[in-house]
Amino acid sequence: MKDVQLEEVDEGIFSCLGEAERRSDYDKKVDAxxxxxxxxxxxxxxxGNWPSEYREFCKQALASTPGGTYLxxxxxxxxxxxxVYSEARNKLIVxxxxxxxxLTKGRDRIRQLKGRVPDNIKFLQGDIFDLPFREQVFDTVASYGVLHIFDDKTGMLAEMERVKRPGGHIFFSSLAGNNTLGRHYLEMLRKAGEVAECHSSESLARALSAMPFQYEINTIGNMAYGRSA
Ligand SMILES: C[S@@+](CC[C@H](N)C(=O)[O-])C[C@H]1O[C@@H](n2cnc3c(N)ncnc32)[C@H](O)[C@@H]1O
Known part of the structure; x- marks a missing residue:
């Protein structure tokens, strides 16, 4: 970890943020x-995706390094x-x-499935643009369905790369306007302030090609699935 103060704010959930920063717009949206x-x-x-496709991608990310550390x-x-996480063994999952x-809802889901939170799973409140970890500590760094929220996509991925060890893996997924319905829906979400400017898988790949890291992007329907090339 970076030199940050950790506080347990709910059972098994830690925060590295100051008390004044702990609220988020998403707190009110959990059930919806x-x-x-x-x-x-x-x-x-x-x-254009079944949830099983999201789970499959997550399984691939977990399997990208045997054991090790995963964020x-x-x-x-x-x-x-x-x-998927409740069945993962021999790996530290942050x-x-x-x-x-x-996070509370996530913890309760794991508890429901396993009766308790397994020791290898840790819940942490933090900011993806300022991850509370030192350089190169994770074997795999993943982020699902988050990239489309932010205009600063390269900033988000650069921060994920910072905490990934050399030779480790990045996995990410992003909503993409690859067809008319996807584009219209993303535009509606953008007007509601939920997502950033709409990208197709292709334009996302172009935007990321400016980075010093290479990603392979695959598409299913209106979802772009990226991983370290
Ligand atoms: C669209 S949801 C995706 C959640 C989950 N990965 C999934 O696939 O269902 C976006 C998530 O990003 C979180 N988020 C938003 N801004 C963040 C930030 N700056 N740092 C970390 N997480 C953030 C939100 O709280 C929310 O849980």
């Missing part, structure tokens, strides 16, 4: 998020990933999010 975004038909119809930055309420509401 899970209800809408967690719906398999919403994902299939609007984004999910912007893990949310684990609406898609709780079942689940970081800016929203305590999301």
């Amino acid at each position: 998020y899970d209800f809408i975004v967690g719906n398999r038909f919403y994902n299939r119809i609007v984004w 999910d930055a912007g893990c949310g309420s684990l609406v898609f990933t709780a079942s 689940l970081l999010d800016r929203s305590l509401g999301m």
Whole structure:
């Protein structure tokens, strides 16, 4: 960890943020998020993906290094990933999010599945643009469904790269306006202040090509799946 002060703010959930910074807009949206975004038909119809595809990508990220250390930055309420993380063994899994509401829901999901939070899973409130870790400490750094929120995509990925060890892996997914429905929906979300400027998988790849890191981007429907090349 960087030289930060950690405080346990709820059972098994730590924060490295000062008390005045601990609120997030997402705290109020947890139930609505899970209800809408967690719906398999919403994902299939609007984004062209079944949730099983999100889980599969997460499994690939976990499998990218045997054992070791893994960070999910912007893990949310684990609406898609709780079942995957609850079964992961021999790996330190750090689940970081800016929203305590999301983290609490995620922790409760893991508890429901396992009866308790396994020792290898840690919940941490923090900022993806200022990760509270020293350089090169994670074997894999992942972030699912977060990149489309921010205009500063290269800044977010650069910070993820900073905490990844040399030879480690980055995995990310992002909503992408690859068809008319996806573009319209993303534009609606942008006007509501939920996401940044809309990208297709192709324009996202172009924007990231300016970075000193190389990513391979695959597309399913209106979702771009990226990983270190
Ligand atoms: C669209 S949700 C995705 C959540 C989860 N990864 C998923 O796939 O369901 C975006 C998440 O990013 C978190 N977030 C927003 N800004 C953040 C920041 N600066 N640092 C860390 N997490 C952030 C939100 O709290 C929210 O949980």
